[in-house]
Amino acid sequence: MTRSLTDDKAWPAVAGARRPFARRSRRWLNRMFERLEAVPLGTGTAGAVTFLGLTVAYGVIVGGHWSDVVDMATAHSGFAIESVKMSGQYETSDSALLAALGIDPGVSLVAFDVGDARQRVMALPWVDKASIQKLYPDTLSVVVTERTPFALWFVNGAYSLIDRTGRVIAEGVDPTPYKLPVVAGSGAPEGAATILSALKGMPGIGGRTRAVVRIGERRWDVVLKDGITIELPEDQPEAALADLVKIDAESGLLSRNITVVDLRLPDRIVVRMPHDVAEQRRDLLSKKPKHAKEANT
Structure with a gap:
């Protein structure tokens, strides 16, 4: 099945809240990219590139989170994760699988750490194997194999x-x-x-x-x-x-x-x-010698 994340009201429950500092950093970066998008076309390519470079550099220095910068840069370029294709899950709920993936709203497909996400998915009780792939520009593919009860x-x-x-x-x-x-x-x-x-x-x-x-x-x-x-x-x-x-x-x-x-x-x-039965057998065996003795007299 494919789960769209565009207007998903379950985001907080599914992915959990990001760290407060990370949220503030992302909000700041959002505002910076919105201002960049508002630069008039006549401003010139060189000016826009310079502005973008300064913005990103400032974000790296102040925020201290390179992944946030990459998220915002690529997300604003159309690479934000919009949907997740999931297959192989029967006993594992969709919500548990999404929560293990840990996809934050607006996260970039480019910056998404597939290795860490796979480890979290593998930790789910029913999951035996997991494969996670990026399908550009905006989809994550997750295929799991569940354990067989023995x-x-x-x-x-x-x-x-x-x-x-x-x-x-x-x-x-x-x-x-x-x-x-x-x-x-x-x-x-x-x-x-x-x-x-x-x-x-x-x-x-x-x-x-x-x-x-x-x-x-x-x-x-x-x-x-x-x-x-x-x-x-x-x-x-x-x-x-x-x-x-x-x-x-x-x-x-x-x-x-x-x-x-x-x-x-x-x-x-x-x-x-x-x-x-043991009592009856003992009684029977205890009587046998007596009967045998009487028969010989």
Whole structure:
């Protein structure tokens, strides 16, 4: 879309107020250029050039802002920014993008600092890449590429959107519209891509994963949709998952009535059952020796 800036009533809200000294300098320069434009044509080229040179020199000395002088000189020559072409922004609002550009009313396209503006645009939460070009005589072109949400980070009772690098895109979001995996715990965003990519390739586990939880910023727990928690080791969690996939294919372990599969020990798998099921199993095992003894008497 193209945003015209000619009669934009939102200038103060969009660009913010300039420094008081800069405003006074620009007002003074405006008056000087208006007087220059009022010089009769018969005055002569040499006189006009001399007057312009003296005016600009005085502005540089008194104002101390070369950019203001260039702004006014080129703006009065038809190079003031009149419109901004913006594309690629979907989650980023037009007003936020304009505010980041920091275009003051009447600023010259020639003097506009594209590098500084790009840094400000890149600092916007959704922006991943940004390209800013000057289209002479009076238009600024801005093309942005926004970040792709990768997962939902649950921390301190709220959800945040993160990208694949772990950067937070938006905080306090409603998770309902997003069909994304959930990561939780301190330090989870930085390693989320690695663990989620590993799970994606694990048959019988990847499609059943509800969330991954970072424990002590050292290791991961995988929570399945049916409530089973898989406790992964700190070292080589992918290898532990691969072993579990193999065991599950052979014995149907993850289809049983269990709550936890502990893979943290290198030489064994520890399985925990729901409390009531564990109690029943203990009762059953405690009775077996007694029945066996009675049968032998």
